[in-house]
Amino acid sequence: MLRFFVLTGFIFPALVFSQQMRIGVLRDYSVQQIVFDYSDGSYNVFGDTTLYATLLPSEFADLSVTNENRISLKIGVKEVAVVSKVVLVATRLNQSLIYATKSPVTRERKYKDDVEITVQNGALTIVNLVDINNYLSGVVESEGGGGREIEYYKVQALMSRTYALKYKNRHQKEGFDLCDRTHCQAYHNQLRLNPMIDSAVMKTEGMVMVDQNNDLVDAYFHANCGGQTSEPDYVWNNKIPYLSTFKDTFCIYTKQATWEKRIPQTEWMEYLVTTFHYPVNDSVLGPMIYTFNQPDRYAFYQYPWLGIPLRDIREHFNLKSTFFNCYPEGTDVVLRGRGYGHGVGLCQEGAMKMAKYGFNYVQIALYYFPGVKVVNYPEQQYFNQRPKIAEID
Template sequence: MAYTKHIPKKRILCRELQFVLVLLLGWLAPHSLCAQRVSIGLYDTCSIQLLRVCPLSAGYKLLLNGKFVEVEKGTELNFSSRGRMLICERAGNEYEPCEHIALVHTDPNAQFELSLLRPQAETRTYDGNLSLFVDFGRIMCLNLVDQEAYIAGVALAEVGAKAKPELYKAQALLIRTYLMGNRAKHLEEGFNLCDQVHCQAYKGSASKYPYIRQATQQTAGMVVVDAEGNLITSVFHANCGGQTASARDVWMTETPYLQSVKDPYCRRSRGANWKKTVSLNDWKRFLQSKGVSTERINNTGYLYRSETREGMYELPGGIAVPFRDLREYFNLKSAWFNVAVDGGEVLLSGRGYGHGIGMCQEGAIRMAEEGKTAAEIINFYFRGARIVKQQ
C-alpha cells in the first residue's frame, strides 16, 4: 500500500506472551459473529521508551498482573520500561512492574489519548483498547480496535478530511480488502497490521469526522475480488501522472486487473509533475552497474521523451533498463519521466507520485467530485474486478 517500502525488523514474541495476547484480545477470530476487531501495532518504526495514556471515556480499566483497576476519565498514566518489565505510574505512584498491561473497555466506541514522550510525537486519539508490553528494549503499543473504526481511521490518514463520500467508500473497499488479505502480516510480532505505509497508514480515530465513518460504514462487509473471486491486491498511490502503471512493468507479475489505464482525472493535481537533476556521471555509473557500456553512448543517446508510461528506458544499441530501477536508485517520485542532458547534468521531468499501480488517489478524489460512484472509481482503476459481499 505504500509509496515507500519499510520492512521492520522481525520481532518474535515468546509463545506464552502470544497466548496471553490471544486470550486477552481475541483478535484471532476473523469469522466470529461479534464485532470484528483488529490489532494494530502503533508507531511501528519508533523505539518507544516513554508514553502517556489518558482515557477520554469513563469506564476504562487497567489490567495489571491479572487484576483490574478502574481508571477515571482524564487520568494520566505514564508508561516506561525496566528490563522486560513495564512500569505504570499514576499521579506519582508506581504500580508493581508487569510484563503486560492492557487498558480495556467493553464499549468499542470508548476512546483514549496516546502521547509519545520519548521519542516525542503528536498526541493522537484512538478508539477501543490498548495493550502494552516490552520487546527488545522498546515498548510495544497495540491498539485493539473495531475493524470499521480502523478502516475509517485509515481512510482519514490516506485522503484527509475533505474528500467526497464516494471517495471514502472506494478507499474503504480497498482498505478492507487489504486487511482481509493481510491479517497475518505481523502475526509473529503479536498483531495484525502495523500503522505505517508498510501496511496501511493509520493515525488513530476518525470520530471527529462522522461523515467519514458514515461513508465507510456503507461498504461494511464488502471487498473487491478478481474474476476468480480472490481478494485483489488493493494497491493505490498518490498520483499516476495521467496513466497508471501495470503490475507487469513494475513488479514483473502479470495481473489482469492491474493493467495500465489512461487517467484524465489527476493531471491538474498538485502531485502531477516533478523535476529533478542528477549528475551525468552518477547516471552513467548506475547504467554501467546494469551492464550498459556507456563509453559507446554520446550525450544525445541518453535523451528520452514519451507521452505514455513505458516500462523500459531504452538506450542505443538495443539495451534497456527498467524505469522502476532508476526510480528506486535515484529516489524519484515516479517511474515515468523524460530525460534531457545539459552539460554535466541529467535533467529529469516526471509525472505522478508513487508506484503508479492500482487506484490513483488524486484521480479518484476528482472522480468523486465529478459525481462518480465508488463502484465506478474501483472499476476504472481495477479493470474486471468486482465488489462483493464477504463470505
C-alpha cells in the same frame, strides 16, 4: 431411536464484521516510554492478568522499558508494577485514548478502543485492538484527508477493507495483523475531522472486491498515476490479471500530477555505472545516459536488455514515481515526472475527480479494476461455506 440432523459450520454474516483488528502503531519509532492520557470514557489498566487501576479524567498511565526488557507500569507518577504485558481496556464501546510518546518525543495520536503493550527487541510494541470500522475510518482519513466527496470516501473504504482482510496476517509473527505504515495502510489517528468518512465506512460495511474465483483482490492504490496506470509486474515482477496499464485522464490536472527534480550528473552517472555497469564508453549508449523519454510507462531505463529497472532508480533517488523523462542541463540531470506513487490500481486523485463528476463508488472501483466484482463479504463467506452434517441421537 429418533435422529436429528443439523447443519454446523455456518457463521452468521452479521457477526463477521463485528471483529477486532490488531494494528501495530508507532512502528516508525523505537518507543522506550509512552504515556496514555485520558481522552473520553474510562479504561481499566491490566498488568499481565491483574487489574491495577481505572483511568478517569486527569489520570494517565506511564509505561517504559526496564533494563530487564519488562514494562515499568506507573499510574500517574507512582510505579505500581513491573510486568510483561499491559492492556488498557475501554469500559464502553468507541472510547479513545491519547498516545503520547516520551522517548522518543513524537506528535500525539488518538486511537479508539483498546491497546496492548509488550516488549520486543528492547522497545515497546504497541498494538491498537480496534473494531474494523473504527480502523477503516482512521485509514480513510489518513489516506484521503478531509473535504472530499462521499463517493470517494466510499471507494477508499472499499479498497482499504479489501486490502485489510486480504493481508490481515502480514505481521502475525510480530503479534499483530497490520501496521500503521504505508506498506500496509496509513493509520495515524482515529477519525478526527469528517463525519462523512464514518458514514462512508458504514454505508459500505462488508463490501469488498473479489476476482472471478471469488478471492479477495490485491486492492492496490496510489496518490496519482500521472495519466497512465502501471503494469503490476513493472513494480513487483508479477502480473495480476485484473490490473493492466491504461490511460487515465481524470488525474492529469490535479495536485500531484507533475513534478521536477534536479540531480548532479556525476551522481547520476556513478549510480548507473557502479550499480548496473551502464556502458558509458559505448559510442551510441554513452551519450544517452542523461537523456530518456517515456511517452508511455516503461519498466526499464533506456532498453530492457540493459537491466536497469526504473523502480530501482526511483527508490535510490527518492523520486515520486517511475514515470519521468530526463535531459542534461548544465551540470545536472533534470527529471520531469508525472504522478506520485507506484501507479498500480486505483489512482486516488483520479477517483476524487470521478466522485466530483458524479460517479458512484462501484463505478469508480470498476474503472480502475475492470473485471472484478464488488460483493458483500460476510454474505459471500456465509454462502460459500460447506455445512457439515452432525447427527444428534
